[in-house]
Amino acid sequence: MEPFIYQIMTTQLENPIAKNRAEELGYDLWDEFVIPPYYKRLDLLSAKKPRVIVGGRGCGKTMLIRYLCHQSQFSKKRKVFDGDEIENIGIYWKIDTQFAKFLTKRGVDDIDWQNAFEHMTTLVICQEVIKSLESIAQSSFNNFNIDDLDNLVLNNLKDFSEEVPTSINDLKRYIRQQYNKFQIWANNTKRNEAPLFFPKHFAFELINNIKEQSSIFEKLIYYVYIDEYENLLTEQQYLINTWLKHSEPPVVFNIAMKREAFKNKSTIGNEQLVSIHDYREHDLESYLEEDNDFNLFAAEILFLRLFDKIIDPPIDREILRDPSNQAIVSRKNDTYRKKVLDYAKRYFPSPTYAEIAEEILSDPTLKGRLLKLIDIALKQKKSTIRPEEFISKKHPSASVITFALLNRRINDMEVLEELNKLKNNKDNKFTGSSNWIHNNLVGCILFIYEPLPRQCEFYSGFEGFCKMSYYNIRHFLELCNRSINIDLPLDGIVQYKPINPSEQAEGAKQASTSLLKEINQFGNNGTAIHKFIIRLGMYFAVQQKNPAQSEPEQNHFSVRNGIEDLNLKSFISECLKWSVLYDLKLTKKKGGSRNPEVEDSEYTLNPIYTPYFDISYRKKRRAEISENELRILIDGSNVDFKELLARKSKYLDLILAETELPLFQYFKKQFNED
Amino acid sequence: MKIDTQSGDDISEIHFSKYDVAFMGDHIDERGEAANKFIVGNVDEIITLNYLPSEFQITINGDSVQVYDFGDRIPDVSNRNILIDATTIGFVELLILLQTLFDSGNQNFSILYVEPASYNKRQRDQLLHYRDFDLSVETLGYEAIPGHALTISDNYTQKVIFLCGFEAERMDRVIEDSEILSKNCKCIFGMPAFKPGWEMDSFANNINIMKGKGMRRDIDFCGATSPFSVYEKLNKTFKGLTDEDQMFVVPLATKPMSIGACLFLASTPTDQVAVLYDHPQKRVGRGIGVGKWHLFNISA
Numbered sequence: 015m016e017p018f019i020y021q022i023m024t025t026q027l028e029n030p031i032a033k034n035r036a037e038e039l040g041y042d043l044w045d046e047f048v049i050p051p052y053y054k055r056l057d058l059l060s061a062k063k064p065r066v067i068v069g070g071r072g073c074g075k076t077m078l079i080r081y082l083c084h085q086s087q088f089s090k091k092r093k094v095f096d097g098d099e100i101e102n103i104g105i106y107w108k109i110d111t112q113f114a115k116f117l118t119k120r121g122v123d124d125i126d127w128q129n130a131f132e133h134m135t136t137l138v139i140c141q142e143v144i145k146s147l148e149s150i151a152q153s154s155f156n157n158f159n160i161d162d163l164d165n166l167v168l169n170n171l172k173d174f175s176e177e178v179p180t181s182i183n184d185l186k187r188y189i190r191q192q193y194n195k196f197q198i199w200a201n202n203t204k205r206n207e208a209p210l211f212f213p214k215h216f217a218f219e220l221i222n223n224i225k226e227q228s229s230i231f232e233k234l235i236y237y238v239y240i241d242e243y244e245n246l247l248t249e250q251q252y253l254i255n256t257w258l259k260h261s262e263p264p265v266v267f268n269i270a271m272k273r274e275a276f277k278n279k280s281t282i283g284n285e286q287l288v289s290i291h292d293y294r295e296h297d298l299e300s301y302l303e304e305d306n307d308f309n310l311f312a313a314e315i316l317f318l319r320l321f322d323k324i325i326d327p328p329i330d331r332e333i334l335r336d337p338s339n340q341a342i343v344s345r346k347n348d349t350y351r352k353k354v355l356d357y358a359k360r361y362f363p364s365p366t367y368a369e370i371a372e373e374i375l376s377d378p379t380l381k382g383r384l385l386k387l388i389d390i391a392l393k394q395k396k397s398t399i400r401p402e403e404f405i406s407k408k409h410p411s412a413s414v415i416t417f418a419l420l421n422r423r424i425n426d427m428e429v430l431e432e433l434n435k436l437k438n439n440k441d442n443k444f445t446g447s448s449n450w451i452h453n454n455l456v457g458c459i460l461f462i463y464e465p466l467p468r469q470c471e472f473y474s475g476f477e478g479f480c481k482m483s484y485y486n487i488r489h490f491l492e493l494c495n496r497s498i499n500i501d502l503p504l505d506g507i508v509q510y511k512p513i514n515p516s517e518q519a520e521g522a523k524q525a526s527t528s529l530l531k532e533i534n535q536f537g538n539n540g541t542a543i544h545k546f547i548i549r550l551g552m553y554f555a556v557q558q559k560n561p562a563q564s565e566p567e568q569n570h571f572s573v574r575n576g577i578e579d580l581n582l583k584s585f586i587s588e589c590l591k592w593s594v595l596y597d598l599k600l601t602k603k604k605g606g607s608r609n610p611e612v613e614d615s616e617y618t619l620n621p622i623y624t625p626y627f628d629i630s631y632r633k634k635r636r637a638e639i640s641e642n643e644l645r646i647l648i649d650g651s652n653v654d655f656k657e658l659l660a661r662k663s664k665y666l667d668l669i670l671a672e673t674e675l676p677l678f679q680y681f682k683k684q685f686n687e688d
Numbered sequence: 689m690k691i692d693t694q695s696g697d698d699i700s701e702i703h704f705s706k707y708d709v710a711f712m713g714d715h716i717d718e719r720g721e722a723a724n725k726f727i728v729g730n731v732d733e734i735i736t737l738n739y740l741p742s743e744f745q746i747t748i749n750g751d752s753v754q755v756y757d758f759g760d761r762i763p764d765v766s767n768r769n770i771l772i773d774a775t776t777i778g779f780v781e782l783l784i785l786l787q788t789l790f791d792s793g794n795q796n797f798s799i800l801y802v803e804p805a806s807y808n809k810r811q812r813d814q815l816l817h818y819r820d821f822d823l824s825v826e827t828l829g830y831e832a833i834p835g836h837a838l839t840i841s842d843n844y845t846q847k848v849i850f851l852c853g854f855e856a857e858r859m860d861r862v863i864e865d866s867e868i869l870s871k872n873c874k875c876i877f878g879m880p881a882f883k884p885g886w887e888m889d890s891f892a893n894n895i896n897i898m899k900g901k902g903m904r905r906d907i908d909f910c911g912a913t914s915p916f917s918v919y920e921k922l923n924k925t926f927k928g929l930t931d932e933d934q935m936f937v938v939p940l941a942t943k944p945m946s947i948g949a950c951l952f953l954a955s956t957p958t959d960q961v962a963v964l965y966d967h968p969q970k971r972v973g974r975g976i977g978v979g980k981w982h983l984f985n986i987s988a
Binding site: 032035037038041108110113115116118119120121138141190193194197198200201202203204205240245342463489529531532534535537538 | 742743744754755756827828829833835838839841842857861864865866867869871896901902958959963
């Protein structure tokens with residue numbers, strides 16, 4: 015292969031932010047993991063209670079628990095150990111759900127499947143315990159090496175079956191054979207003889223036996239982290255809940271799942287799992303939200319990935335990897351925070367809204383569109399004023415919003431007079447207490463840009479990226495990844511330079527589009543959720559396309575009098591689980607002051623989808639809809655949906671007739687088909 | 689294994705034998721009706737099969753049975769002349785049936801397949817195209833099939849082979865939901881496609897996912913209407929497996945390619961080889977019109 019071509023391929027494969035799923039980074043994350051700011055809140059060292067780790071897709075759950083597991087903690091890359099790492103060893107287990115789902119029915123009693131599932135769990139834990147000893151022996155940890163591992167004699171397991179070997183290597187082979195036998199039996203439970211099912215105490219006995227062999231393991235506790243718990247069968251969840259409830263050393267069970275997914279809290283004995291009493295829940299997104307740490311954490315992760323490819327990175331790799339209190343506190347220091355965030359803002363610069371308005375006035379196409387919009391509004395008012403009168407080069411922000419004002423009941427002369435007051439530095443409604451600019455600028459900017467093929471630079475900037483990511487590291491990295499076009503210089507040295515706003519905005523659109531398509535894969539309701547989100551986006555986009563901009567920047571909704579229909583409730587809960595919506599609890603009066611207050615929610619479209627719909631990601635205006643309107647958005651016919659849109663916007667037909675954008679084209683086609 | 693193939697634009701161009709028993713599924717489009725019409729007119733004993741995912745049962749002319757009882761509940765197939773209509777029969781039903789035939793020692797049978805003249809919607813996955821919104825097929829999610837299941841674990845190296853079709857998101861989902869290392873997967877595309885140009889739809893739909901998941905190392909092609917070439921490609925991978933490897937086949941492509949996959953899976957020891965399948969719901973009227981006819985005569 016030609017060296018140059020080889021160089022390109024290698025560089026592409028090594029793009030440091032393309033990998034944004036923990037699974038792609040493997041199990042040893044020692045080098046890649048940034049200690050999250052909430053790390054101490056997890057209380058990893060003292061708490062012996064099971065943990066329930068909750069967070070939306072992409073918030074860093076899997077990265078966190080893989081980091082806590084032996085492959086990372088006893089990584090060959092780790093140079094320094096305190097000595098107490100040996101007391102808490104993590105085991106990561108993401109159960110293969112396509113296989114787990116078939117450990118049911120097929121003529122086998124529930125109780126036998128329960129035993130079979132426990133057997134499978136036991137074998138997995140045993141395999142991981144052995145692997146953890148190998149990790150320790152191969153790491154720089156001093157007090158346990160390969161010879162020590164080989165010298166272990168595990169007699170206790172003979173109590174379960176005489177055939178269980180006592181040396182670690184033979185035991186490893188034996189467990190693997192048992193696992194293979196189990197799989198063969200599970201494939202045809204009638205033709206194949208059931209293997210001897212080991213209870214989970216088999217694994218506990220293995221651990222106890224190891225503890226007896228060496229004093230360094232005296233305080234050893236294994237923490238088993240079961241990832242994606244929500245994908246298991248209900249009966250399997252009962253069993254795991256039971257293990258959680260009765261967790262005690264040497265094995266503590268922990269689970270990780272999406273938000274809104276921990277619904278089944280029953281155990282085999284019909285007892286319920288009770289929060290705090292039986293487990294501690296850690297909602298990773300809420301920790302980032304409460305502590306206002308997301309932006310810094312996102313920037314740190316990005317710069318750790320780009321460390322060798324940027325000039326003067328603002329971070330210290332060792333400190334980011336250091337879980338000590340001192341290191342975490344040092345990262346909360348204002349000077350450090352400012353340094354990192356300023357670097358991020360320089361790296362992903364963005365124009366201010368006023369600068370975007372300036373750009374509209376200086377770009378012939380954008381200015382032409384603005385003038386046309388003003389002209390249409392003036393003609394409707396039968397005004398004789400020239401459109402150019404409403405544009406002031408010195409006041410671009412005010413100029414950009416005049417078309418919207420002229421589309422309202424405000425007199426054309428009044429708008430002009432207010433503009434003149436502004437020009438003459440007098441009190442005026444564009445600024446001051448009316449503050450037309452503040453209330454309308456972003457909506458008007460988006461309105462002007464929307465039909466054009468170029469993406470508005472509103473969707474650029476580090477802070478904009480953080481807002482669009484909404485506490486989701488994976489979305490943040492995807493926005494960065496799509497924005498950074500790696501130019502491969504001929505000398506092969508890749509340098510990542512600050513990204514210009516137009517490339518960022520284009521990257522945001524690409525990321526948004528690709529993540530929107532991904533919704534189809536969100537569980538068994540994926541296509542229904544996708545349909546709902548497309549309709550909801552269309553709903554907001556239609557509001558956004560109102561030339562009067564009377565309801566600009568809508569991107570969230572609440573349901574008048576709440577959602578009572580259980581099917582709708584369950585669907586919305588599924589949307590929350592997959593983080594396509596976020597909810598916020600509201601306290602509202604139900605119809606007048608005499609009625610009691612009701613707990614209600616407002617639901618925000620995940621802002622990562624806003625660039626696709628050309629709507630604002632800023633949380634500004636809420637749409638209030640009825641339960642029936644929500645039902646139409648979710649599964650109403652196209653006719654019903656079109657009627658709903660038409661009720662909400664008198665411009666619908668015009669929008670559908672004139673706009674060539676894919677979203678509107680799609681719905682035009684859908685509406686025509688019905 | 690030998691596969692003798694006859695193909696023609698019309699049924700009159702195909703030379704059929706006399707069949708004792710025919711197996712088929714429910715017909716949901718014109719070509720299915722055409723195949724059904726031929727079978728009803730030419731075969732005395734017809735058995736309709738339907739797999740019930742999540743129940744792990746299969747219905748034989750409407751009666752459900754456990755998969756492990758399937759062989760005992762259908763008429764003796766060991767020594768009879770069998771025709772299988774792959775136009776209407778689903779992937780899982782075909783796999784279970786072929787497994788039963790091979791287990792009974794019958795390795796001589798025929799499989800009929802009728803192409804559609806076109807598909808209901810061509811879904812090319814361009815960025816920002818309005819057709820992006822076309823709803824993809826509803827699936828149940830990946831769920832193991834009795835007799836062909838293995839767990840995906842890091843104790844083995846997985847050789848995952850995707851037979852790629854139009855619905856790239858089905859590939860995406862299995863990678864998202866499991867511990868498969870995408871960069872080690874192989875993608876096989878059907879080329880030549882049923883019709884010139886259709887392969888571009890398949891490439892275009894899959895390319896973003898393949899790029900995003902780093903699946904650049906192993907891409908291969910075999911005829912979209914050629915079960916034998918799929919069988920051979922899978923067999924070649926199988927022969928290269930070590931004791932530390934497991935092989936998973938993910939059939940998301942054309943029916944003839946699925947036939948190749950079923951022939952491979954049913955004739956290969958199951959301790960190292962399994963299938964990953966997401967049980968899509970069949971869409972009524974998906975294929976439009978009646979296209980080419982194919983008859984695959986399988987022999988030992």
